[in-house]
Amino acid sequence: MAISWATFIFGPQLQLGNQQPGQTVSVTSVPTSYPNNMPGLARQGAQVYRANGCDYCHTEQVRPAGLGSDLSRGWGLRRSVAHDYIYEEPVLLGDLRVGPDLANAGSRMDTKAVLQRLYEPRSFPGNDRSVMPSYRYLFEVRPIGRNPSPDALVIPTPFTPPAGYEIVPRPAAYALAAYVANLRQDEYLFEVPPPTNALGTNVMLAAKNAPPAGTNAPAASTNIPVAATNAPAK
Amino acid sequence: MSVTEAPNRAAASPQLSRTEIEANGAVPILYLFGGALVWLLLASVLELLASVKLHMPGLLAGSALLTYGRVQAASQSLFIYGFGVPAALGSGLWLLCRLGKTRLAGPGVVTLGTLFWNFAVTAGLWAILRGANTGYAALEFPRAVASVLLIAYLVISVCGIVTFHHRAAAPLYPSQWFVVGALFWFAWIYSTVMGLLLCTPARGVLQASVDWWYQHNLSTVYFGFAGLASIFYFIPKLTRRPLHSRLQAAFAFWMLALVGSWGGIPDGSPLPSWIIGMSVVGTVFTLVPILAVVINLRETTAHSMPSLDANPCLRFTCVGLLFWVIASVQEVVAALPSVGALTNFTWFTVAQRDLFRYGFLAMTMFGAFYYIAPRLAAPKSASPDSLWCPRLYKAHFWLTILGVFIGYISLLAAGLWQGVMLNNSANSFMAVLKSSMTAIRMSTTGPLLFAVGTLVFLLNFAQLLKNNCCPCCQRKGDA
Amino acid sequence: MSQNDKPISATLDTAEPTVGPAEVPIWLLVFLGCLFYWGINFLDGHAGGFNNQVFEPFDSVTEVASLQPYDPVRQQLAMGKDVFDKTCATCHQPNGMGKAGQFPPLAGSDWINAPMPTRIGRIVLNGLSGSVTVKLESGGPPVSLNAAMAPLGDNYDDEHLAAALTYVRQQWGNHGSPVTAEQMKAIRAASAGKHGSWNPDDLMKMPLTDPLAK
Numbered sequence: 029m030a031i032s033w034a035t036f037i038f039g040p041q042l043q044l045g046n047q048q049p050g051q052t053v054s055v056t057s058v059p060t061s062y063p064n065n066m067p068g069l070a071r072q073g074a075q076v077y078r079a080n081g082c083d084y085c086h087t088e089q090v091r092p093a094g095l096g097s098d099l100s101r102g103w104g105l106r107r108s109v110a111h112d113y114i115y116e117e118p119v120l121l122g123d124l125r126v127g128p129d130l131a132n133a134g135s136r137m138d139t140k141a142v143l144q145r146l147y148e149p150r151s152f153p154g155n156d157r158s159v160m161p162s163y164r165y166l167f168e169v170r171p172i173g174r175n176p177s178p179d180a181l182v183i184p185t186p187f188t189p190p191a192g193y194e195i196v197p198r199p200a201a202y203a204l205a206a207y208v209a210n211l212r213q214d215e216y217l218f219e220v221p222p223p224t225n226a227l228g229t230n231v232m233l234a235a236k237n238a239p240p241a242g243t244n245a246p247a248a249s250t251n252i253p254v255a256a257t258n259a260p261a262k
Numbered sequence: 263m264s265v266t267e268a269p270n271r272a273a274a275s276p277q278l279s280r281t282e283i284e285a286n287g288a289v290p291i292l293y294l295f296g297g298a299l300v301w302l303l304l305a306s307v308l309e310l311l312a313s314v315k316l317h318m319p320g321l322l323a324g325s326a327l328l329t330y331g332r333v334q335a336a337s338q339s340l341f342i343y344g345f346g347v348p349a350a351l352g353s354g355l356w357l358l359c360r361l362g363k364t365r366l367a368g369p370g371v372v373t374l375g376t377l378f379w380n381f382a383v384t385a386g387l388w389a390i391l392r393g394a395n396t397g398y399a400a401l402e403f404p405r406a407v408a409s410v411l412l413i414a415y416l417v418i419s420v421c422g423i424v425t426f427h428h429r430a431a432a433p434l435y436p437s438q439w440f441v442v443g444a445l446f447w448f449a450w451i452y453s454t455v456m457g458l459l460l461c462t463p464a465r466g467v468l469q470a471s472v473d474w475w476y477q478h479n480l481s482t483v484y485f486g487f488a489g490l491a492s493i494f495y496f497i498p499k500l501t502r503r504p505l506h507s508r509l510q511a512a513f514a515f516w517m518l519a520l521v522g523s524w525g526g527i528p529d530g531s532p533l534p535s536w537i538i539g540m541s542v543v544g545t546v547f548t549l550v551p552i553l554a555v556v557i558n559l560r561e562t563t564a565h566s567m568p569s570l571d572a573n574p575c576l577r578f579t580c581v582g583l584l585f586w587v588i589a590s591v592q593e594v595v596a597a598l599p600s601v602g603a604l605t606n607f608t609w610f611t612v613a614q615r616d617l618f619r620y621g622f623l624a625m626t627m628f629g630a631f632y633y634i635a636p637r638l639a640a641p642k643s644a645s646p647d648s649l650w651c652p653r654l655y656k657a658h659f660w661l662t663i664l665g666v667f668i669g670y671i672s673l674l675a676a677g678l679w680q681g682v683m684l685n686n687s688a689n690s691f692m693a694v695l696k697s698s699m700t701a702i703r704m705s706t707t708g709p710l711l712f713a714v715g716t717l718v719f720l721l722n723f724a725q726l727l728k729n730n731c732c733p734c735c736q737r738k739g740d741a
Numbered sequence: 742m743s744q745n746d747k748p749i750s751a752t753l754d755t756a757e758p759t760v761g762p763a764e765v766p767i768w769l770l771v772f773l774g775c776l777f778y779w780g781i782n783f784l785d786g787h788a789g790g791f792n793n794q795v796f797e798p799f800d801s802v803t804e805v806a807s808l809q810p811y812d813p814v815r816q817q818l819a820m821g822k823d824v825f826d827k828t829c830a831t832c833h834q835p836n837g838m839g840k841a842g843q844f845p846p847l848a849g850s851d852w853i854n855a856p857m858p859t860r861i862g863r864i865v866l867n868g869l870s871g872s873v874t875v876k877l878e879s880g881g882p883p884v885s886l887n888a889a890m891a892p893l894g895d896n897y898d899d900e901h902l903a904a905a906l907t908y909v910r911q912q913w914g915n916h917g918s919p920v921t922a923e924q925m926k927a928i929r930a931a932s933a934g935k936h937g938s939w940n941p942d943d944l945m946k947m948p949l950t951d952p953l954a955k
Contacts (some may be wrong), residue, residue, distance in 0.1 A: 087607055221808040
C-alpha cells in the first residue's frame with residue numbers, strides 16, 4: 029500500500045506538485061514563460077467541455093514519436109509534457125480516441141470552425157459518417173430580426189435552418205469554442221527541445237534565415253532547408 | 263458429505279444456528295444486493311444507450327441530459343458505485359458472518375448506511391446528467407455526493423470490522439483476508455482521491471496520475487479482492503474439496519496487494535518516464551498473483567469438476583474466474599510499451615475494462631448472490647437453491663455470458679483494427695473511424711443482452727422474495 | 742415449471758471449506774525472480790533516472806540537456822564573459838570600474854559605448870599607451886590617466902575578441918551593439934601594418950565607421 033502511494037502519489041507530488049511555468053527554449057526568439065494561463069472565456073469553456081463529457085471521446089495528449097502516429101498525423105509539433113497542464117483544473121486528458129486528439133486543436137481550428145462542428149459535425153466535407161453527436165442545445169435557432177445577427181453561423185446545406193431563421197450560439201457554445209480554439213502546445217521547452225533532423229543539425233537553427241534581432245515568432249515552419257551548418261566557429 | 267460431518271467447533275447444530283446467525287444480517291445484505299442489482303440494470307441500460315449513440319449519433323441528440331458524454335459517465339459511475347461497491351460490501355459482510363460464525367454487527371446501521379449510499383448515488387446520477395460531473399473518470403460524482411458515499415462506506419465497513427473482530431476463534435480462511443483487505447483498501451484509496459482531486463486538486467497533470475492510480479487500484483485491487491474472496495470461498499465449498507494451499511493463497515493475496523496497486527498509467531501520457539516505467543513494471547508483476555490463484559484453484563478442482571449444471575453459484579463463479587484471468591492477462595499485455603503503442607486510447611482498453619467489470623465482477627457477484635439470497639430470504643428452507651426459478655436462471659446465465667462475450671470480442675476487434683489503422687498516418691481519421699464501425703455496431707448487443715439478463719435476474723429475485731415473504735416477516739414469524 | 746426444466750439441485754450445506762497445506766511451487770518463485778530481474782532492467786532503460794524532466798523518448802537529463810538548441814547570442818556572451826574574467830578583469834576589475842589612476846573604467850565609458858567598435862577593436866589588438874580621457878555617461882567628472890594596456894591580438898582570435906567586446910559593451914548598463922567576428926577580422930586587416938601600441942589621440946581622430954564598410 030505504502031509503496032504504491034509513495035510511488036504514484038507522493039513522489040510525483042514532490043517532483044511536480046509545485047511546478048511553475050517554465051521557459052521556452054528557442055533559437056530565434058527570446059525565452060518566454062510557458063504556459064500562459066487560459067483567457068477567462070476559455071476557462072469557462074473548459075467547464076463546458078467537462079460537463080458534456082467531451083473527454084469520453086477525445087484525448088488531449090500527444091504521444092512521443094515512437095509510440096503511435098500522433099506526431100506524424102499532425103496532431104502536434106511535439107509530445108505533451110507535464111508543463112502543458114499546470115493551469116488546468118480538471119485536467120481533461122481523456123482515455124479513448126473515438127475522435128481525434130485535441131491537444132493542438134487551436135492550431136487546426138478557429139472559433140468559427142469549432143462552432144460549426146459543435147452544431148453539426150457532419151456538415152464538413154468528408155465527415156458525413158462522423159459519429160460525434162451534434163450539440164444543438166448549445167445553440168439557438170431563432171427567427172431573423174430586423175437584421176441578421178453578425179454572430180449567426182454559416183452552415184452548408186442540407187443543415188441550414190429554415191428560411192427566415194438563423195443559428196446563434198449560446199454563451200456556453202462560445203465558451204467551449206474559445207476553449208478548444210485556445211488549445212495549443214507549440215512551444216519547445218527544456219524537456220522537449222526542438223528536434224534535430226537526420227544530419228544532426230538543430231532544425232530551428234537550420235531554419236533561421238533572418239538575423240537574430242527582431243523576430244519574436246517561434247520557428248514553426250515545416251519547410252526546413254537541410255543544408256545549414258550548426259557549428260560555432262572554432 | 264452430509265451435514266453431520268461438519269466440524270462443529272463453535273456452532274452447535276450447523277444448519278440451524280448458522281442460518282439463525284445469518285438471519286440477523288438478512289435485511290441489510292439483501293438490501294445491499296437488491297439495490298446493487300437495480301443500479302446494475304440502470305447502468306447497463308445507460309451503457310446500451312451510449313453504445314447505440316456511438317453509431318446512431320442522432321438519437322436523442324437534442325437533449326443535453328442524454329448527450330453521449332454524460333450518459334457514458336453516468337453508466338460507468340453507476341456500475342462502480344451503484345453496483346460494484348455495494349455488491350462487494352454485501353458479499354464481504356456475509357462472508358465475514360459465515361466464516362466468522364458470528365452475527366453481523368449493527369445490521370440497522372448497515373441498512374441506514376446503505377440507504378444513504380443509495381440516496382447519494384441517485385443524487386450523483388442526477389448531477390452527472392445535469393452536467394455537474396467532476397471530469398475525472400471513475401470519480402464523476404461531485405464532491406458533496408462523494409463525501410456522503412465515503413461516510414456511508416466508512417460506517418458500513420466499521421460494522422464489517424467489528425463483525426470480523428467478533429469472529430469465533432479459528433484459523434482465518436483466505437476469503438476473510440480478502441474481504442478485510444478490501445474494506446480497508448477502498449476507504450484508503452477513496453479518501454486519498456477525495457482529498458487530492460476533489461478537495462484540494464493537485465497541480466496539473468498530477469490530477470491525471472492520481473485518477474489513473476485510483477482507477478487501477480479500484481479495479482485490480484479492490485474489485486479483485488472482492489471477487490477473489492467469493493471465488494476462494496465458493497469453488498472449494500461447492501466442489502467439496504479443500505482449497506489446495508493456504509500458502510499460495512497468502513502469496514497471491516500479498517502479491518496482489520503489493521503490485522496490484524502499481525499501474526494504470528498509460529504509456530505516452532504526459533508524465534515523466536519514471537512514473538510510466540514503474541506502472542509498467544507493476545502491471546507485469548501482477549502475472550504472479552494471477553498464476554498463484556489459477557494454480558491454487560486448478561489443483562483444488564483437479565479431476566473432480568462437477569457438472570456446472572449443478573449449481574448457479576458455481577457456474578457464475580467459475581465463469582467470473584475465467585474472465586478475471588483473461589482480463590488481467592490482457593491488462594499485462596497492454597501495459598508493455600510496444601503493445602501500448604498500438605492499443606492505447608483504442609477500444610482495446612475499453613474491452614479489457616468492460617470484461618473486468620461486467621465479466622469478472624458482475625458474474626462473481628451474481629454467483630455469490632445466487633447462493634446468499636435464498637439462505638437469507640428463507641432461512642428455514644431445506645433446499646434453498648431450488649427457490650430460484652430454473653428457467654429464469656438459465657435465461658439469466660446465457661444472456662449475460664453471451665452479452666459479455668459478444669461485447670468483449672467485438673470491442674477487442676474494433677480496438678485492434680482501430681489501433682492498426684490509426685498508427686498508419688496515411689489513414690485519415692474518418693477512415694480509421696469507418697473501419698471499426700461494424701465491430702462497434704456488433705458490440706451493442708453486449709449491453710443489450712446483459713441488460714435483459716439483469717432484468718431477468720431481478721425478476722427471479724423478486725419472485726424469490728415474494729414467495730418466501732420478506733425476511734423481516736420471516737423473523738417475526740420465528741419469534 | 743415445465744418438465745424440461747430440471748430443478749436446481751440442492752447443494753448440501755456442507756461444512757465450510759478447509760485449506761490444504763501445499764507449498765508455493767518453486768517455479769513460481771523463480772518466475773517472480775526473473776520478473777524482478779526484467780523489471781530492474783526495464784527501469785534502468787526506461788525510467789530516465791527518476792528525473793522529473795525526462796520524458797520519453799529521452800533516456801536521461803544529460804541527453805535532454807545536450808539536445809537544447811544552440812543560441813548564438815547567449816553563446817557569444819558566455820564566451821565573452823569567459824575571456825573577460827580570465828584576462829581583462831585583472832585590471833579593469835570584474836565590475837568594470839577599473840582602478841583610479843591606473844586602469845580606466847569600462848562601465849558607462851564613452852569609448853565603450855561608441856556606435857562602432859573602430860577604436861576599441863584596435864585597442865585590444867595592439868594595446869594602448871598614452872594619456873587617455875574617459876567620459877562617463879553617468880555624468881561624473883571625466884577620468885584621465887596614463888594608459889598602459891598590453892596587446893591581445895596574438896593571444897586571441899577574432900571570435901574571442903569580438904565576444905569579449907560584445908560582453909563589455911552590454912554589461913554594467915552599457916548599451917553598445919554586439920561586435921561580430923567579421924568586424925574584428927576587418928579591423929585586424931585594416932590595422933595589419935601597425936607596430937606598437939595605439940596612442941589615444943590618434944584613435945580619437947579616427948572616424949567611427951563600420952569596419953565592414955568599403
